[in-house]
Amino acid sequence: MKLMRVGDRGAERPAMLDGAGRIRDLSDIVDDIAGDVLGKAGLDRLRSVDPAGLPEIAADTRIGPCVARTGKxxxxxxxxxxxxxxxxxxxxxxxxxxxxxxxxxxxxxxxxxxxxxxxxxxxxxxxxxxxxxxxxxxxxxxxxxxxxxxxxxxxxxxxxxxxxxxxxxxxxxxxxxxxxxxxxxxxxxxxxxxxxxxxxxxxxxxxxxxxxxxxxxxxxxxxxxxxxxxxxxxxxxxxxxxxxxxxxxxxxxxxxxxxxxxxxxxxxxxxxxxxxxxxx
Missing domain, CATH: 3.90.850.10 (Fumarylacetoacetase-like, C-terminal domain)
Structure with missing residues (x-):
């Protein structure tokens, strides 16, 4: 999977890139690309999601850092x-x-x-x-x-x-x-x-x-x-x-x-x- 965060600085939404290169909104699935989402169970859950069923985000939306709440x-x-x-x-x-x-x-x-x-x-x-x-x-x-x-x-x-x-x-x-x-x-x-x-x-x-x-x-x-x-x-x-x-x-x-x-x-x-x- 290719996971990402998009939106204005400080207000990024979790997203994924689908097989055709379209940005898909994960906001209804997870709160952010951080914490438990990055563990095996969290990633397996995202793998089970069909990207085609997720809202598409405009390609020109700002891309933020791909992971949130980095402690160090x-x-x-x-x-x-x-x-x-x-x-x-x-x-x-x-x-x-x-x-x-x-x-x-x-x-x-x-x-x-x-x-x-x-x-x-x-x-x-x-x-x-x-x-x-x-x-x-x-x-x-x-x-x-x-x-x-x-x-x-x-x-x-x-x-x-x-x-x-x-x-x-x-x-x-x-x-x-x-x-x-x-x-x-x-x-x-x-x-x-x-x-x-x-x-x-x-x-x-x-x-x-x-x-x-x-x-x-x-x-x-x-x-x-x-x-x-x-x-x-x-x-x-x-x-x-x-x-x-x-x-x-x-x-x-x-x-x-x-x-x-x-x-x-x-x-x-x-x-x-x-x-x-x-x-x-």
């Missing part, structure tokens, strides 16, 4: 060997964890705002993992049982805030609009292998990132297991699993976003995002 967004740093190489960093021996404030989360096609005093706002296409059931100290062989599905994340980053202003990476990752999520939550059964997905990002039509999840240092299964050793993952939490090479700071010389530019990005089977860049 945990990101993985330097998780692609080729991205670590372009930044001059060593491949980590354990996953590097940092947090992106949930206030950064926005719709997949919402305007991304360069924060005030920013000079180095950058892009990062990533595979997002949406947690479906509570995960604490899970074994690696059981980790995927806790995954509801996958989505696209643009882990927008301000590199000067991230690396030149002291402290941890979070301040460079958490500006408003720095977390476009969606357009869809694609349920786990529709993704045969999360370690075999192409992902890409263009800026103003120029291909900047063109990679594959096959070059992840730590795969999805290990990440769910690993993160659950340090914190409990709850339904709706998102793991953003790292980015392939081609980010702006890895260019020679570095290239960063400017107001008026457009980003397009996608992950195989998970749709596309498109964001215009504005100024806060």
């Amino acid at each position: 967004m945990v990101c993985i740093g330097l998780n692609y060997s080729d991205h670590a190489a372009e930044t001059g960093a060593e491949v980590p021996r354990e996953p590097i964890l940092f947090m992106k404030a949930t206030s950064a989360i926005c719709g997949p096609n919402d305007t991304v705002l360069i924060p005030r005093n920013s000079a180095k706002t950058d892009w990062e296409v990533e595979l997002g993992v949406v947690i479906g059931t509570r995960a604490a100290y899970v074994d690696e062989d059981a980790a995927m049982d806790h995954v509801a599905g996958y989505c696209i994340v643009n882990d927008v980053s301000e590199r000067a805030f991230q690396t030149e202003r002291g402290g941890q990476w979070t301040k460079g990752k958490s500006a408003d609009t720095f977390g476009p999520v969606g357009p869809w939550l694609v349920t786990r059964d529709e993704v045969a292998d999360p370690q075999a997905l192409a992902l890409w990002l263009d800026v103003d039509g120029q291909r900047m990132q063109d990679g594959t999840t096959a070059t992840m240092v730590f795969g999805v299964r290990h990440l769910v297991h690993y993160v659950s050793q340090f914190m409990t993952l709850e339904p709706g939490d998102i793991l953003s699993t790292g980015t392939p090479p081609g980010v702006g700071m890895g260019k020679n010389p570095p290239v960063y976003l400017r107001a008026g530019q457009t980003m397009r990005l996608g992950v195989e089977g998970l749709g596309e995002q498109r964001q215009t860049v504005g100024q806060a």
